[in-house]
Amino acid sequence: MAGRAGRKRKGDAVKRRHRFFLNPHNDKMVARCPVCNSSTKIQNHVLVVKLKPGQLLLMNVPCRACRECDLIIANRKKLEAAMADRLRQEAPELIGSDYAVAGTLDREDWMAVGSGALGPQEIKDRMYAFRDTWSFEL
Numbered sequence: 495m496a497g498r499a500g501r502k503r504k505g506d507a508v509k510r511r512h513r514f515f516l517n518p519h520n521d522k523m524v525a526r527c528p529v530c531n532s533s534t535k536i537q538n539h540v541l542v543v544k545l546k547p548g549q550l551l552l553m554n555v556p557c558r559a560c561r562e563c564d565l566i567i568a569n570r571k572k573l574e575a576a577m578a579d580r581l582r583q584e585a586p587e588l589i590g591s592d593y594a595v596a597g598t599l600d601r602e603d604w605m606a607v608g609s610g611a612l613g614p615q616e617i618k619d620r621m622y623a624f625r626d627t628w629s630f631e632l
């Protein structure tokens with residue numbers, strides 16, 4: 495793929511895409527977008543989760559998405575359960591600690607991390623921060 499080399503530049507402004515909502519309710523509540531009322535679609539996204547001691551966790555999870563609003567909605571309970579599953583093996587002391595969902599990573603970059611080709615600094619360079627984080631009373 496030509497043109498990808500340009501993404502290796504360091505020190506550029508943070509790349510941003512998508513808006514994000516961490517849904518504390520049942521998924522049925524967001525079958526329609528809370529903003530525009532379009533029906534949402536289920537899409538897998540690779541979420542970049544920041545844990546307190548500067549540790550990153552990549553979570554490939556199904557989310558609800560509204561194309562109109564460029565909004566991704568993750569289910570909080572499911573995300574936290576998936577994170578706990580991962581941390582049980584990697585860092586059990588971090589289960590239940592504070593976290594922030596910071597952005598998303600391209601699927602191909604996520605696969606490169608899985609095969610050991612990308613380290614934490616490359617993840618930070620390649621991730622997309624959210625344009626905005628929203629919350630809604632549903």
Ligand SMILES: [Zn+2]
Nearest residue numbers: 527530560563
């Ligand atoms: Zn919408």
